[in-house]
Amino acid sequence: MRDFLPADKTRRERVLAVIRERYRAHGFDEIETPVMEDYDRLHAGIGGDNEKLAFNVLKRGLDADAIRAAADDAAALSDLGLRYDLTVPLARFYATHRAELPSVFRAIQMAPVWRAERPQKGRYRQFVQCDIDIIGDATGRAEAELLVASLDALDALGLVGGSIRINDRRVLDWMLGSFGFAAEERAGVLITIDKLDKIGAEGVAAELRERGATPNAVDAFDAFLRRPRTREYRPYGEGHILKALPEGAPADIVADLVVIGAAVSAARAVSADDAQGAPLVFDPFLVRGMGYYTGTIFELAHPSVTYSLGGGGRYDGMIGRFLGQQVPAVGFSLGFERIVDLLEDADDAGMSTIVLVHERDVPVGELLALKAALVAEGARVRVEQRTKNLKALLERAAADGYSSFATVAAGQAREALEIKPLG
Numbered sequence: 001m002r003d004f005l006p007a008d009k010t011r012r013e014r015v016l017a018v019i020r021e022r023y024r025a026h027g028f029d030e031i032e033t034p035v036m037e038d039y040d041r042l043h044a045g046i047g048g049d050n051e052k053l054a055f056n057v058l059k060r061g062l063d064a065d066a067i068r069a070a071a072d073d074a075a076a077l078s079d080l081g082l083r084y085d086l087t088v089p090l091a092r093f094y095a096t097h098r099a100e101l102p103s104v105f106r107a108i109q110m111a112p113v114w115r116a117e118r119p120q121k122g123r124y125r126q127f128v129q130c131d132i133d134i135i136g137d138a139t140g141r142a143e144a145e146l147l148v149a150s151l152d153a154l155d156a157l158g159l160v161g162g163s164i165r166i167n168d169r170r171v172l173d174w175m176l177g178s179f180g181f182a183a184e185e186r187a188g189v190l191i192t193i194d195k196l197d198k199i200g201a202e203g204v205a206a207e208l209r210e211r212g213a214t215p216n217a218v219d220a221f222d223a224f225l226r227r228p229r230t231r232e233y234r235p236y237g238e239g240h241i242l243k244a245l246p247e248g249a250p251a252d253i254v255a256d257l258v259v260i261g262a263a264v265s266a267a268r269a270v271s272a273d274d275a276q277g278a279p280l281v282f283d284p285f286l287v288r289g290m291g292y293y294t295g296t297i298f299e300l301a302h303p304s305v306t307y308s309l310g311g312g313g314r315y316d317g318m319i320g321r322f323l324g325q326q327v328p329a330v331g332f333s334l335g336f337e338r339i340v341d342l343l344e345d346a347d348d349a350g351m352s353t354i355v356l357v358h359e360r361d362v363p364v365g366e367l368l369a370l371k372a373a374l375v376a377e378g379a380r381v382r383v384e385q386r387t388k389n390l391k392a393l394l395e396r397a398a399a400d401g402y403s404s405f406a407t408v409a410a411g412q413a414r415e416a417l418e419i420k421p422l423g
Contacts, residue, residue, distance in 0.1 A: 001126040034089070113128075288313060352403070
């Protein structure tokens with residue numbers, strides 16, 4: 001958990017403002033949920049490995065004997081916990097407020113979450129998530145809206161050229177079945193397949209054999225990975241998807257993926273014949289670890305980095321656990337912390353930022369009147385009394401994000417201020 005100095009905080013808020021503005025432009029509405037949820041809800045088996053990283057809150061009123069008696073039972077010790085993501089709170093929110101919401105609800109959530117991670121570079125115990133979700137729409141339009149809005153937000157931040165890897169958990173399950181993996185072993189097989197980018201085809205096959213996966217299925221999967229392939233530059237579409245899968249892929253699922261791709265390409269003004277410009281890439285081995293995904297899954301990529309900048313998927317079964325009836329839902333989360341790190345040199349969105357350096361004898365009323373006049377013009381203004389070391393004062397102001405300064409003497413009018421650039 002980190003402190004943020006003024007320049008860092010300003011940069012973070014600027015990025016959040018851009019993302020919020022683009023998501024609102026696409027018709028999403030922002031909500032807010034409490035930082036804590038009921039323990040039973042956070043540990044209902046829908047949060048995957050994140051449930052193990054939840055910070056739990058000790059029940060009030062337990063004495064030492066009660067704590068000792070329940071030392072091995074977290075559920076007996078805790079009744080609340082800090083949220084580890086924004087999806088579980090959203091499902092609870094929708095179940096609580098469904099009657100007050102539109103039939104298709106487009107939600108924005110931008111807020112901190114907490115996980116008991118081992119602190120290391122790039123992993124924090126408190127971090128911000130930027131989520132958009134569409135609840136109540138079972139069609140591919142929902143996925144397309146999410147992907148277009150997220151790519152638009154990335155563009156608005158100056159990270160042009162992003163693309164999205166897409167797959168479907170139903171395709172993954174069918175593919176594993178076609179190779180011969182039994183239903184009960186597929187969850188473990190997916191954990192290994194998720195390492196394909198890191199350990200390669202040989203490593204995946206070796207690990208599957210070590211895990212004791214069905215030998216014939218491993219052989220079939222290994223042969224599929226090693227099959228000869230021609231190098232083609234096809235755009236995202238039916239032919240591209242079918243070529244990446246074993247023969248006999250379910251036509252309905254492939255059709256769903258094609259519809260999403262066509263809609264995103266149309267919204268992004270990408271020609272159907274432009275393979276290089278297509279913002280989607282079908283990846284039959286994209287897994288994503290959350291067990292609650294029921295259909296499409298996706299990850300946001302950018303050519304400037306090797307890691308993803310966001311992702312999400314369809315989770316049609318989650319809200320039903322709270323509501324008692326099934327409601328379709330799909331969401332996308334931008335990797336805010338990773339994106340902020342890529343934008344360290346972002347400017348101040350054109351705002352005029354001025355430090356007024358005044359002499360000791362300038363009356364307070366005059367000084368604040370000058371400041372008010374500049375603020376009314378749209379500037380951000382800081383007032384500083386001149387010090388012996390003016391250079392250090394100005395360097396500090398520049399480090400805090402100010403771009404210009406003016407010196408102020410007693411009796412000086414706004415028109416007489418000479419505003420100079422810093423640095």
